[in-house]
Amino acid sequence: MTREEMDARLEAAEARSETRFVELNSKLDRLGEILTGDQGFIAQMNALKAENKADNKATRWTVVITMITSILAAAALVMSVQANLLSAFQAGQAVGASPRAPR
Template sequence: MQTTETSPTSFKILFGASALAAAAVPTTYQQNAAIDPVEPSKQDYASERGTESVMAYDERLLDAKLEAVEARTETKFAQLIGKLDLLAAGIGDVKGKIAELDVKVGVVDGHTRTAKRELIITVVTTGLALGALAWGGVQIFQGGLGLSSSAFQAGMTAADQKNANEPQRRTPAK
């Protein structure tokens, strides 16, 4: 009967504790021997009991690891949900700020329209006032010329009449 066992440390390094339990179970090989599947040997029975305890330990270890992974996953999801809630709150704040800016833009737009209307009215009124002032100045200038010319005409007429009524005098020659 030849018994071959694999080194437990190499299995433990490569495959973990469950591989170690499988490596601890001896493999029996008998040449030309009949294997009785019903009655295991005492050595096989002892190995099976040891395997059962290792397997139970492995199951508990696996369950603990799974619970730790689930806890980490739930923690990550909770953090992600918290960040999403924070993002949603931030988006709500941005919507509020946009609404405030929309109101302010409406107010500024109203003021701009009013200022534009007042500017147009001021420019038109100033143009009309300047036009009226220019027309008045021309009228005053023309009236002044008219008075001057009529005064000049009246003076010339009076001088002519005076000359016509008086005899002509001769100035002595020297």
């Protein structure tokens, strides 16, 4: 094998290596664009995070309103039961105080 043939083989191998390097570099650039671009993965994740935060805020308000309504409903139930018990007690006193009531 002559010196020129060896030089040609080395240059061909170097050209192949350079081509692979350029291809790998372009793939890395594309991957970086996919991750960090305007419509990239990180931007999409940030948008989803903001959307979930807004949804969580609405859910919190729903829970708070439901709790307040439930407390008011429980208070109304207690008051109505007490009012019915009081009226039944007063009716029983009235019957007991009447002259025809059996004792």
